[in-house]
Amino acid sequence: MNDPGARSARGTGHEASGRRDGILVVRHGTVVLPDGLLADGQVVCEDGVITTVRRGAAIPPGARVVDAGGGFITPGFIDLHVHGGAGADFMDGTPDAVRTVLAAHARHGTTALFATTTVGRRAQIDAMLDACRAVRDAWRPEVGARLAGVHLYGPYFAPGKTGCHAAAARRDPAAAEYGRWFRDGLVRIATCAAELPGAVAFYRAARRRGCLVTCGHSNASWSEMVAAFRAGMRHVDHFWCAMSSVPSLRARFGAPMQASMEQFVLAEPAMSTEVIADGRHLAPELLAFALRMKGAARVCLVTDASRALDMPPGRYRFGPEADGPWFESDGAVGRVGDALASSVVGMDHMVRTMVRSAGATLVEAVRMASLTPAERSGIEAEAGSIVPGKRADLVVLSRRLACRHTIIGGRVWAG
Ligand SMILES: [Zn+2]
Known part of the structure; x- marks a missing residue:
């Protein structure tokens, strides 16, 4: 079901829910965690869910990448x-x-x-x-x-x-x-x-x-x-x-x-x-x-x-x-x-x-x-912080805290 060949950086918006979006990596930023900052961090999301939060810039094969440009990666x-x-x-x-x-x-x-x-x-x-x-x-x-x-x-x-x-x-x-x-x-x-x-x-x-x-x-x-x-x-x-x-x-x-x-x-x-x-x-x-x-x-x-x-x-x-x-x-x-x-x-x-x-x-x-x-x-089980298992709802802020990207359910919002 999770066919890597079917991954696309440009969701058509017409898939049924339950679709598999593949891997999204947001990297090259300081990750804002509930209790501190993770410098030079990355957040890996799979099928709309956060799976990994870690240091470093290595990218899993086939992943879409959002570069935070040295800014901040925060929860939505x-x-x-x-x-x-x-x-x-x-x-x-x-x-x-x-x-x-x-x-x-x-x-x-x-x-x-x-x-x-x-x-x-x-x-x-x-x-x-x-x-x-x-x-x-x-x-x-x-x-x-x-x-x-x-x-x-x-x-x-x-x-x-x-x-x-x-x-x-x-x-x-x-x-x-x-x-x-x-x-x-x-x-x-x-x-x-x-x-x-x-x-x-x-x-x-x-x-x-x-x-x-x-x-x-x-x-x-x-x-x-x-x-x-x-x-x-x-x-x-x-x-x-x-x-x-x-x-x-x-x-x-x-x-x-x-x-x-x-x-x-x-x-x-x-x-x-x-x-x-x-x-x-x-x-x-x-x-x-x-x-x-x-x-x-x-x-x-x-x-x-x-x-x-x-x-x-x-x-x-x-x-x-x-x-x-x-x-x-x-x-x-x-x-x-x-x-x-x-x-x-x-x-x-x-x-x-x-x-x-x-x-x-x-x-x-x-x-x-x-x-x-x-x-x-009462929605903290699925949202509100960058923790594996929660929804891939993220914001990329510039160093001056301007909103650069909003990621909703693992998709870069382009509206
Ligand atoms: Zn009011």
């Missing part, structure tokens, strides 16, 4: 929180839009992502899930990043904490609604504001489904976070963005001062969070602080990218193309008036920011973009 990036790119948003609700976003993020080194809902009407979220399911079921590496699942993010946000989402459409969680969305295991990450009526039941239902359960767009108090934690909540969306703080709780409850989501995440070792490291949402000292306080195994890099990723500056809709709220992109970040409204850059940018501005080592920054999100979302 994994994005837990991403809305769109290249003009499309997952909430557009069509398979075309889903494929457009997957391709856009592959250009930035992302090899797996969780398509993220916004606050939308039930029919819009239904359509988004249907489109994601269809693309996932027919996915091939030629499409772009793998759709690892859906992050049910909107609509269960707290009043006053909806950010750039459609405020009028936010609502409290209702089992009759989310029970259908949880039905078939497509949703792998589930967000709800902890203070909403029904939040604990939502968290329990999501936990039963094996989801990463997260609190976001919330003005939750410490005691509400404790109740959420008991129900299975283990993560908070985009740290410092759309979350409670000591002053926001004083405004909600009055004296005395109370601990917020921030203190709960910092105090509880089992909690993880994520940062938008685009250099626009959070100052470098906040990125460094999150890493120092929680460690690279509890902070994920997320893009939270909108459809304005890789698009010219201009006015775009956040969420559904039909009726999502408008925001402005200046090419560096999205804004609604003075407020920030999503990022417009990819995961490679986030890794560079962590290294250049926030003092992270490359090993830490790459872990935050790969193994940590894999562990938190």
Whole structure:
């Protein structure tokens, strides 16, 4: 079955899954491992799976070769929180839009992502899930990043904490609604504001489904976070963005001062969070602080990218193309008036920011973009690090950390 004569450097993209791709060697680079660097390393992949990680440049006969040019070979990036790119948003609700976003993020080194809902009407979220399911079921590496699942993010946000989402459409969680969305295991990450009526039941239902359960767009108090934690909540969306703080709780409850989501995440070792490291949402000292306080195994890099990723500056809709709220992109970040409204850059940018501005080592920054999100979302057995037996999802970065090649399932992505 594995006929070396049939190997081709140019996959046609029409083979059935289960095809044999032969051997791919990525060499002449520093391999970024979870716990250190392997200089002058190479990664050998066979039929879409990593088989060997070693020093040296010897090439097995018949192998295709990707030369890393003295740069870095890292695991493919994994994005837990991403809305769109290249003009499309997952909430557009069509398979075309889903494929457009997957391709856009592959250009930035992302090899797996969780398509993220916004606050939308039930029919819009239904359509988004249907489109994601269809693309996932027919996915091939030629499409772009793998759709690892859906992050049910909107609509269960707290009043006053909806950010750039459609405020009028936010609502409290209702089992009759989310029970259908949880039905078939497509949703792998589930967000709800902890203070909403029904939040604990939502968290329990999501936990039963094996989801990463997260609190976001919330003005939750410490005691509400404790109740959420008991129900299975283990993560908070985009740290410092759309979350409670000591002053926001004083405004909600009055004296005395109370601990917020921030203190709960910092105090509880089992909690993880994520940062938008685009250099626009959070100052470098906040990125460094999150890493120092929680460690690279509890902070994920997320893009939270909108459809304005890789698009010219201009006015775009956040969420559904039909009726999502408008925001402005200046090419560096999205804004609604003075407020920030999503990022417009990819995961490679986030890794560079962590290294250049926030003092992270490359090993830490790459872990935050790969193994940590894999562990938190439960896909670490097959993805997230360069280890024999895992999928051949890799990124070749230049010495200046620019994304040179994205390798998805053992294929050099050429989109
Ligand atoms: Zn978001």
